[in-house]
Amino acid sequence: MRLGKPTRLGGGLFLLVLVTLGLILPTYWVYLLSTVAITAIIARSIGLVTHQAGIITLCQMSFAALGGWAVSWLDIAWPTAPFPMLVLIGGVVTAPVGLLIGIATTRVRGVELAVVTLGFATALDLVLRQGSFPGVGEGTPVIPSAPFDDPRWFFALAWALLIVLQVGIATLSRSVHGLGWTAVRVSERAAAALGVRVGGAKSSAFALGALFAGIAGGLLAGQYGLLTTAVFTPLTSMVHLVTAVLCGASIFGGAVLAGLFVVFIPELLRRIGLPLDAANTLLALGAFDVLRRGGGGLVEKLNDQLQERAFRNTRVTCQLSPVRDERLQADAMQPDGAALQGETVKHQTLRVACLHVDSLTVAFGDHRVLEAVNLTVEHEEVHALIGPNGAGKSTLVDAVTGFLPSCEGRVSLDGKPIERFGPRERARLGIRRTFQYVHAIDAITVENYLKLAAGAAGAERIPAVRELLDLPDGGVPIRLMDVGSRRILEIAGALASKPQILLLDEPAAGLGEAESRALAERVRQIPAVFGCAVLLIEHDMGFVRVASTRVTVLDDGRLLTSGPVSEVLDDPRVIAAYLGQETAS
Amino acid sequence: MLDGIISGLVSGSTYAILAVCVVVLYRLVGVLNFGQAALGALGAYVCYALVGAEVSLALAVFCGLAVASVTAGFSGWVLARWLGEPSAIVRSVGTVVLLILLLTAGFRLFGDSPRAMPSLVPEAAFDLGGVRVSLSTVIALLVTIAIAGALSLLLRYTQLGIRLEAMSERPLTVQLLGVNSRQLAVAVWAATGLLSTLAMLLIAPTRNPTFESMSFLVVPALVAGLLGAFSNVWIAVASGLAIGAVEGAGARIEGLADYRGAIPFAIIIVALIWLRRREVWDAAR
Structure with a gap:
C-alpha cells in the first residue's frame, strides 16, 4: 500500500524518538x-x-x-x-x-x-x-x-x-x-x-x-x-486480553499503548507506594468502561474519529441515478460484453439452464418449508422469486447456496450437480448471494471489500461494477455508509467475483422509492453487462416488473406458478396468495 | 481404580453444580460467566474466615452464602445495566473483567496460602460392594441432582420459569410486556452465586484450595457446560460428574496423577471434534 504523507512523517518521527530514547535514557x-x-x-x-x-x-x-x-x-x-x-x-x-x-x-x-x-x-x-x-x-x-x-x-x-x-x-x-x-x-x-x-x-x-x-x-x-x-x-x-481491549490493539498505536500500560502502571504504583495488583484492577475497570461505551478501544476510537474527519467532504453513499441507461447499454458492447456473447453461443449449444432446481424439499422437524419445488433460471435472465412472508423464498436461497445441513432434491449449475458442495465451494463455482440483513463488513473500506469479494479472479471487473452501481470512493470505510448503500455494495462485491448466478435476497429493503427504482434498472442490466443470471427475491412488485423477465411464485412452500412477469403478476391465484384470500373469483 | 472414580465424584459434583450455574446463566441471561467459581470461592472463603474468627459454623455458612449472592447479584446488575445491549461475546469479556477483579480482591482479603477447611458433612464412610464410599460423596451427589432437578422443574412448570425462558428468547418483547427483565437477571445471578458457594463448600475440605485455584475450578465447569452446548442442564451435570470421575481415576495412575488437571482440556478437544463433525452455520441470514 502507498503510505500517505502523514503516515510516513509519523513513522519517521516515531523511529527518531525511539532511537533517541534508546541512546540517552538510563539503562533501567x-x-x-x-x-x-x-x-x-x-x-x-x-x-x-x-x-x-x-x-x-x-x-x-x-x-x-x-x-x-x-x-x-x-x-x-x-x-x-x-x-x-x-x-x-x-x-x-x-x-x-x-x-x-x-x-x-x-x-x-x-x-x-x-x-x-x-x-x-x-x-x-x-x-x-x-x-x-x-x-x-x-x-x-x-x-x-x-x-x-x-x-x-x-x-x-x-x-x-x-x-x-x-x-x-x-x-x-x-x-x-x-x-x-x-x-x-x-x-x-x-x-x-x-x-x-x-x-x-x-x-x-x-x-x-x-x-x-x-x-x-x-x-x-x-x-x-x-x-x-x-x-x-x-x-x-486475561489481564493482557483486557488491556488489549482497553487500548484497541488491532492498531499498532493501540498495541504500544497496551505495552506502556502493562509496564508503567505497576511502575507508577510502586513509586507512590500502592500495591502492584491494583494495576490489574485499573486495567480491568478501564476495559469495562471501553466495553460499556462500545466502538472499540482507545486508539481504535481515535483512529475512527480521524477517519471520519478525513471523509467529511467525501460522498459515502451509492447515488443511483436513473439517467445513464443508454451509456450502460453501450458498455454492454465493450470487451466484457463481447466475451459474454461468446459464452452465450456456447451455452446455447449445450442447451442447459444456468440454475436448475428439481423437486427440492426442505423440512425443519415435521414442518415442510419447501415441498417438491422446481425452478429453472436460464442464462442471462433476471428471474424473480416472489411469495408471501414465510413462503420459503429465503430457505430456497439457503438451499441453493449450500447453507442447509440437509435437503432433498437436485440442484445443478450449468448442468453440473452441486448438492455435495458446501457454501464456499458453491461460491467459488459462481453462485453468489446477498443477505436480507446486511453483512457488509463495516470495519474495512469499500476497496478492500470489493477485493475480498472478487477474490483472485475478479480484480479487473471492479471498475465496471463501481460504475454500474455508483459506489463511493474506494478508501471510504464501510461503517460510514448507510444501510441502503451497504446493500448495494454487497451486490457490487458479488458481481465483482464474476458469478454465474447472483441470488439477491430483498435488495431494495431499506432503499427510498427513487433509489429502489434506479436499482431495479441496474439489476435488469446485470445479465447484459456482466453475463450472469439473477434470481431476485423482492416484495416490491414495481421493482419486480422493472427488473425481471420471468417470475416464479411460491406459496406455503409449494410452487404456485411460473412464467413471464406480466402474465404471472396478473394471475388471480397470485393476487389471492398475496392478499390472503381463499380463492379469487 | 474404582475407589479413585468414586472419590472423584465429590469434585465431579462441584463441577456439575458450577456447570449448572453456568448453563442456567447463559441460557437465561446470555452471559457466559468466567467468574462463576470465583463468586463461589468468595462465599466459601468468607465462611472460613468467619469460622477462623470463632463464629459458629451455621452462621458462617449463612454469611458466606449471603456475601456471594449479593456480590453475584450486584455483578449481574452492573452487567445488565451497562452491557445489556451488546453481543454475548462482549458480555463474556465483561465476566473476564469480573474474574480479574474477584481474583485481585480475593488475593488482598485472603492471601494465597491454602487454609484448613472444616467439612459441612460429618466424617463417615461405608462399604458398597468392596468400594469405600464416604458420606460426603453421597451428600454431594444428592445435592447435585436435587439442584439440577429443582431447576429443571422450575424452568418448565412455573410462571417464573416461563418468564425466564421468554426473557432469554426475546428480552425486548418481554420488557415491553411489563416484565422487569433486569430484576429477573439479578435474581438469577444471585441464585447462581449462592449455589456456587454451596459447590465450593462441598469440595473445599477435600482439597484445601487457595482462592485462585478455587476460582479456576470454573474451567472443568465450563467444559462440562460446553459439552451440553450451554443449553442442556442434564448433559452438563453428567459431564461434570464424568470429568470428576476421570480425574479421580487419573489420580490413581502413576505418571498421570500430576497432570490430571489437564484432563478437561483433553476431553473438550476430543469431544468437540466429534460433536461438531458436521457443519452448522452461525446466526440468522
Missing part, C-alpha cells in the same frame, strides 16, 4: 521500554486473534510460555547460536500449536472458543508447574549472545521485531486472506458466501497469534534470564 528505563515492546507484540497478537478474527483468546501468555521454553532449551543445547535466531525459532515452533488448536476447533465459535482457549491455558499452566523452564533447576540463565546482552542492543532488537511483525501483519491484513479474518468475525455465514475459507481463516489467525506470542516469550526469556510460571498464568493472559 531502556530495560522497561524493551518490556513495553515485548508486551506490545503480545497485545498485537491479541489484536489479531480477538479484534480482527473475533476469537476471544485467553491463552496468549501460554503461547508465550512455549516460545520462552523453546528459547531457554535452545540456549542450553546450542549456546553458539545468535539470540535473534533463537527467538525466531521460538516463535516458529509455537505457531503449529496455535494452528492445531485452530484446526481442532474449526466448528466452534464465539464464547465457546474462549472456553477452549482457557482450557488450554490452565492445562499448559499445570504442565509447566510440574517441571520448570530449562536451566531454572541448574540456575543457568538465558544470556543473549553479544551484542544483545547489552540492554540498549536488546532494546533495539525488541522494537525492531515489533515493527517488522507489525508491518508484516498490516500487509497481510490488506490481502484477500487477511480480509477474510474480518469477514469471519462479522459473520461466518456471510464470509463463506464470499468464498472465504472460514476454518482456514480462524486457524491462520490462531497460528499467527501463536507465532507472535512465541516470539514475545522468547524475548522474555532473554530479558529475564530465568523464567517462572508466574509470568504465564491464565490470569496474566
